[in-house]
Amino acid sequence: MVSLQIACVLIVALFLWFRAKLEAKPLHLFRRLFLLAAAAWVGENTCIRLYGFYEYSASWWLFLDKVPLLIILIWPIVIQSARDLGTCLWTGRDRPSVSKMALTAFFLVLADAALIEPISVRAGLWHWTEPGYFSVPPIGILGWAYFSALAVAVFERAQWKGKPWFEAWVLLVAPAGTHLLLLASWWGAFRWVNTTLPNWAPTILVWMVTITLTIGAIIKKTRRRVPPILLWIRLPAALFFFVLLALHAGESGFLVPYAIGFAPPYLAIFAVRFR
Secondary structure (H helix, E strand, C coil): CCHHHHHHHHHHHHHHHHHHHCCCCCHHHHHHHHHHHHHHHHHHHHHHHHCCCCCEEECCCCCEEEHHHHHHHHHHHHHHHHHHHHHEEEEEECCCCCCHHHHHHHHHHHHHHHHHHHHHHHHHHEEEECEECCCCCCCHHHHHHHHHHHHHHHHHHHHHHHHHHHHHHHHHHHHHHHHHHHHHHHCCHHHHHHCCCCHHHHHHHHHEEEEEEHHHHHHHHHCCCHHHHHHHCCCCHHHHHHHHHHCCCCCCCCHHHHHHHCCCHHHHHHHCCCC
């Protein structure tokens, strides 16, 4: 667990170092990340205390109440990376609308969480008290996607309005909105299907989606819109989770093909971009 947490610190440091070089005013980047970290702590800590759906391993170094400090530092870079990619994926001269950016962040972070959660649970980093697939309830994956969409919407709105102070609204909008969306999702749908799901089903779904996205990325020449650096700075985190998977996969059944299914769209962009 010590080596794992050191790796997390290095991943965060590498991202901050290289991402700051892309920013005209790095202090603005650090301000957004700080606001994201604070909002993420409020949102996640209140979710754990109110719902009790999951709990972190006691092996993490430092906790802020119910949440490890490293987790609070990791999710802001996941969301920032999604926002960066979202800006590039839309065509046109003008920056995408607030709704487009929020929706793109939702799906990108949904994919990241769908990969991260089963591997992390398998490695014992945290555990869920509700059933699902690979011991993860689907609503657990939706939580960070909801939070990310709301946070990106606030930041995009601040940019459109030209009012940096508006970014501070993320401290209220993202946590409160996440709670509302989670409650609506739970009482409206997920509580009625709260059961153990067959692991082959999400594996097939992931491969159906990833094949479609990979073909689309090649046909639409996404490589022309995504700067290589935005993919390179995501690589350490991706390698981290695949190494974690290799160490803890064991007799995990469909977990390995499930996780591998997330790689083709990114590999396609890399391969075509540097051909």
